[in-house]
Amino acid sequence: MDYLCFRALCCKGPPPPRPEYDVVCIGLTGAGKTSLLSRLCSEGSDGIVPTTGFSIKAVPFPNAILNVKELGGADNIKKYWSRYYQGSQGVVFVLDSASSDEDLEAARNELHSALQHPQLCTLPFLILANHQDKPAARTPNQIKKYFELEPLARGKRWILEGSTTDNMEAVKESFAQFINLLEDKETEPARI
Template identity: 75%
Template sequence: MSEHIRLSIALCRIGFYTCLRTLCCKGPPTPRPEYDVVCIGLSGAGKTALLSRLCSEGIDGIVPTTGSDNIKKYWSRYYQGSQGVVFVLDSTVSDEEMEACRSELHLALQHPQLCTLPFLILANHQDSPTARAVPEIKKYFELEPLARGKRWILEGSTINNMEAVRESFSQLIRLLEEKELRPGRI
């Protein structure tokens, strides 16, 4: 067969396959919805490193965001239009810093623009020997009574186990999808 005929047969196969797939309702998968999620946490918690690793980017040279303590008062400007919240905390910090983190999380959970949104709380740096365990953080942050009726997840995280971080984000996506299915809820 000439090359011209082979090409025509190949194109017909592709055309036939496309028509057959369309007729059998096996078209391309529908795209997953996109969500606007705000990521907050105190300086040095590891937000940038986690998100960089999650996007398969390098983490060499990552330093805490300059002036992040000064921009904390502007966090609420980023809340508008958000559909979910990722709160990253450093599980190795001092008691004083942990109390500041607890206070910020409580403020976020009670903020009018966030209080109905699903939360993913990542207790970062769990690979450190000085890290507080997730159940200890849950108890210390008083999440059960504070977040009653809210949809939230508290998981440990580390940049050395991105599979666990991806699973945590998958859980958040399930909460976001669940919200879409609830009619009439605000």
């Protein structure tokens, strides 16, 4: 009997490899892309600066690894975003839900462009309405209505969730739903 326990514990092979997905992360400067990704990777949040150009992070989850290509959101960088879309299997779009009306309109225009871009239009989207902890934050429902997501994204696979670095469990749950979309699994409807 002890031999069987020893064999079961010690002779198991390596765990099966987790699938990897290449994902592009876009959003305006100040939306919180770098902060969210750093927290997901368990990196310190001290000294985080906006991404200039792009960065790539392997973000581990229990059932998958997301190779996230984060693109800087400054005006002089946005015009090059489309050069980095090729090979992407999904899109994470982060917006500052507490931003000015002008910045929110700019984020809306960028999201509309991404949803209609030939290299992205068939991919699943995770849209994070970040900074939900700020007093001026708009709710995900307000964002959905303002961004006109229902008619624009009809027939597409997308998730819109609120997020904040103060509640990383909720952010991880949003990414778990996104991974289900990447795996082409049927996602459970939200429970209210």
